[in-house]
Amino acid sequence: MRLRLPVFAFSLLLASPALAQCGGDFAGFVAALKVDIRAEGLTAAQTDRFLAGVVQDPKVLRADRAQGIFRKDFIEFSRALVSQNRMQLGAARLRDHRATFDRAEAEYGVARGVLAAFWGLETDFGAFQGDVNTRDALVTLAHDCRRPELFRPQVLAAARLFARGDFDTATTGAWAGEIGQVQMLPGDIETDGVDGDGDGHVLLKTSAADALLSGASMLRSLGWRRGEPWLQEIIVPEGLDWSRTGLTVQLATAEWAALGVQAREGALARGLQGSVLLPMGRKGPAFMAYPNFSVLFEWNQSFAYVNTAAYFATRLEGAPVYLPGSPEPMLGLDDMKALQRKLAARGHDVGAIDGILGAQTRAAVQKEQARLRLPADAWPTADLLARL
Numbered sequence: 001m002r003l004r005l006p007v008f009a010f011s012l013l014l015a016s017p018a019l020a021q022c023g024g025d026f027a028g029f030v031a032a033l034k035v036d037i038r039a040e041g042l043t044a045a046q047t048d049r050f051l052a053g054v055v056q057d058p059k060v061l062r063a064d065r066a067q068g069i070f071r072k073d074f075i076e077f078s079r080a081l082v083s084q085n086r087m088q089l090g091a092a093r094l095r096d097h098r099a100t101f102d103r104a105e106a107e108y109g110v111a112r113g114v115l116a117a118f119w120g121l122e123t124d125f126g127a128f129q130g131d132v133n134t135r136d137a138l139v140t141l142a143h144d145c146r147r148p149e150l151f152r153p154q155v156l157a158a159a160r161l162f163a164r165g166d167f168d169t170a171t172t173g174a175w176a177g178e179i180g181q182v183q184m185l186p187g188d189i190e191t192d193g194v195d196g197d198g199d200g201h202v203l204l205k206t207s208a209a210d211a212l213l214s215g216a217s218m219l220r221s222l223g224w225r226r227g228e229p230w231l232q233e234i235i236v237p238e239g240l241d242w243s244r245t246g247l248t249v250q251l252a253t254a255e256w257a258a259l260g261v262q263a264r265e266g267a268l269a270r271g272l273q274g275s276v277l278l279p280m281g282r283k284g285p286a287f288m289a290y291p292n293f294s295v296l297f298e299w300n301q302s303f304a305y306v307n308t309a310a311y312f313a314t315r316l317e318g319a320p321v322y323l324p325g326s327p328e329p330m331l332g333l334d335d336m337k338a339l340q341r342k343l344a345a346r347g348h349d350v351g352a353i354d355g356i357l358g359a360q361t362r363a364a365v366q367k368e369q370a371r372l373r374l375p376a377d378a379w380p381t382a383d384l385l386a387r388l
Contacts, residue, residue: 022148063175073330074279108216109226113313126181130174138177157186180204181211192218230292231310233264243376281379284327
């Protein structure tokens with residue numbers, strides 16, 4: 001699920017101020033939206049057909065405000081998503097679609113494990129693509145004033161796809177408007193969609209070739225680096241300076257090796273920068289995150305999801321199950337919210353007080369741990385909460 005405003009959307013918004021402003025009467029919003037869509041080059045008849053029967057979907061708004069799955073810790077999250085059944089299905093799909101994965105690697109430089117991992121996690125390899133009407137979801141979210149700058153450009157992109165025959169107003173997908181087997185937003189399909197099966201259309205719902213090659217094209221456009229790793233399990237020494245861990249600190253792998261960091265299997269990638277990633281603190285699993293890892297956040301901004309997808313990709317390419325270690329338990333929802341409030345009171349920007357351990361909360365935790373002379377591994381504990 002990629003919820004990021006594309007670069008083209010910024011220029012679009014600057015070039016043509018929206019008549020359809022968020023909030024207010026929904027019917028009035030749709031009427032103004034028709035004018036905006038006509039400005040994209042659609043005829044009046046096309047615009048009317050695209051918006052015919054559009055409704056505000058309250059289920060979408062509820063889903064947007066209740067993403068509880070991302071409150072799970074990495075071990076719980078990854079064990080639930082990277083099941084033995086999903087591993088077996090992934091291996092089978094890699095065999096069945098070998099030619100497409102070969103093409104993705106040759107033309108776009110994207111590793112087959114990464115594409116297969118997103119295919120598996122997003123839709124169980126195409127089996128469950130979502131049952132929410134895509135057009136209604138996008139218009140609902142564009143009307144809602146929480147993130148209209150993200151979703152109005154996606155409505156316009158869907159309209160343009162509709163005009164060229166690559167979007168059906170009955171299309172269903174995820175609640176946030178993603179479509180197809182790898183769940184891409186209309187704007188990304190418009191920019192990076194690939195007709196993988198040669199039928200003249202880009203149809204991510206029904207064509208695995210279209211979906212996989214479009215996903216590869218998008219990752220390349222987001223900065224994926226050909227032939228480089230993304231994640232590798234490591235062994236970290238007990239005396240490591242924990243304040244140097246996390247995605248904000250990058251060192252050459254030779255420097256990490258000099259500090260005692262070792263690959264669990266093989267060797268650290270030579271000549272690359274990397275970050276030591278401790279999703280559950282110094283007592284839990286440990287990984288080296290390479291530059292390609294950060295590209296995955298453009299697909300989904302949840303730390304737990306991206307870490308799990310990246311790990312799943314390594315498993316599909318032969319890596320073993322990670323060593324779980326013995327991390328301290330994750331704070332419950334109420335305690336996590338209490339922690340975020342205390343961090344905010346100390347001047348840290350943790351974003352929403354939502355109980356989710358996101359990047360901003362992790363960074364604030366690490367700073368407070370350092371201030372209190374605790375191991376600064378960015379993993380919140382009951383002890384830290386009590387000290388604050």
